[in-house]
Amino acid sequence: MLSMKNISKVYQTEKVQTHALRDFTLEVSEGEFIAVTGPSGSGKTTFLNIAGMLESFTSGDFILDGVNVGQLNDNQRADLRNQKIGFIFQGFNLIPDLNLFENVEVPLRYRGIKSAERKRRIMECLEQVGLASRAKHLPQQLSGGQQQRVAIARALAGEPRFLLADEPTGNLDSLMARQVMELLEEINRNGSTIVMVTHDPELARRAPRNIQVVDGQIADFTLYQHGGASVPRKSNTVAAVNPMSVEV
């Protein structure tokens, strides 16, 4: 469903070449829930941005749902992103001028869905996250946890094949973080594929599959069964600790 082979991402400035990802290879199957962990600056967000087609990659192959992403132009990537991917951000990223209904409506408008169908889907998604009664509220009238639930509803509204979550609980207290995590698990049980970047090892353990990214490469991955019990840990090819930046 999502296949990355030897993906590299190099940021080039006049003096410094920074390898954000190197030979990054990953296969994600339909219905998986993957947690991506790793230290700051390890390349987790770059991986997520490339997976969400928000950023281009320097080399490698990236197939998303049968489409070779490397061959798409910017507009085609935007269309594919709109149809296949839902984003959940750490900072929620709700548009402050729009009420909850209108925020959830944004991806649907860009897809050109008719008004009646939009309304049905929006209310369904807000219902799912328990905020249907507050559809006319503005984001700033909600708590952080509620805002993140709206962001999840917005990500779900387009019925995407993938949900990409970047530290979805990073700005929440533990209670709200647990609620959001439970919501994501429920969404996953309903069939959505989720890739979640997190710093929180406890949250990561709740995902059936963990990937650890170090220095732009997959260092380890772990499979858990039923929320916590690990199965034998597989070692991936772990490169020696390489400096991320080299002088050029």
Added chain:
Amino acid sequence: MFWHYIDLSWRSFKRTPMVTVLMVLAIAAGIGITMTSLSVYHMMAMDPMPHKSSQLFHPQLNARDDGDDWWTEDNLPHQMTYKDAMNLYRADIPRLKAPSMRTGFSVNLNSPDVKPFIESVRMTSRSFFSMFEFSFIHGAPWSQGQEESAAMVTVISRSMSETLFGQSDSVGENVYFDDNVFQIVGVYEDFDYHVKFYDLTNGAFNRAENAMIPITLIPPLKAQTWGNTNGWKFEEINSYQDMLNSEQAWLQFWVQLDTTEEEKEYREFLTNYLIEQESLGRFEREEVHFALRNLTQWMTYNRVVTEDNRILVSASFMFLTVCLANILGLLLGKFLRRVPEVGVRRALGANKRQVFLQHLVEVGLLGFIGGIIGIGIAQLGLWGVRATYSYYSAIATMDISMLLAAPAIAIGACVIAGIYPAWLVCRTNPAICLKTQ
């Protein structure tokens, strides 16, 4: 999506009201000033009779010796001598021809009820009314017989009829022009053109005459012109008859030529006429020299639109450009602050084109609002022109085309100013936009 973009634009305006007000005021001021000068220019330059202007011609004859110059660019007099005007008037071709001259009288009813007033009066032929499409609301022009017999008849405008008689229908009534009694045979609708194109020699924007009498009354009334008289040689003029026989040019002359064949025929006629006049010893020339300009050519030749007007329009557009430069700066600031939101929209599936269009619609709406307010400022400016210069009162106004042009120019100008900021925003990498959240 268009109405959605309009909705987003409106929300954006409300989010930054001060910046919005500044931008609207800048575009409104630019449009107001531009439309004031452009409206005056437009009214000056407009073809007053677009359906007929190519059929109405103003002949100019060079009936004077070689070596004597007129002050015009092509050495041709603007007006005609009485004898040339009457010769051409009495010629067989064309069917419609109109010598004319502006004179004036004291108008009264020989009654204490109406205060006498001085009014300019045009002396012309009955063809004048059909050539320039005067619309008669009562009666009709004088007859051919009345014209030939120099009958004391007149046609007057609706406003003069109402001034004199309190009603528009005054056909059959008598009116005094100085001490002469004229019978009113027709009342025409007030001349509604902004340029008095049939007599540019007396000021293109002066008020049209409110009364007309037959041209054939010139000799019996010994009518004096209320316009310019130009001559090219010394002549002893001791009597009115001397004036009529002189080489002094003081009449205007128009012909209507409906086809190119008629025009060609009339050019041949004028050539032969001048050869004939030369053979009578009036002047000595090596070559026959005349011009036959149609209405729009005649307006251009007479510089109805002056160089000053063109400079004024250019200057006002420069002012608009300065306003746009300010708007561009404000838009840059406003749009770049919105980069994080654009990042979210891009992440949710908006492509660059949609982001670009959203921002262009916003600047377009800004231009529309500025344009509407600009029309108000332009109306104020035109009112100022009318109040200061009564000569321009007929043209210091906005017609429907200018009313429509104002918002169109404002929208166009704002869109041009907004292209760069909108392009800058839409090309930003969404991943970088999101990092700035």
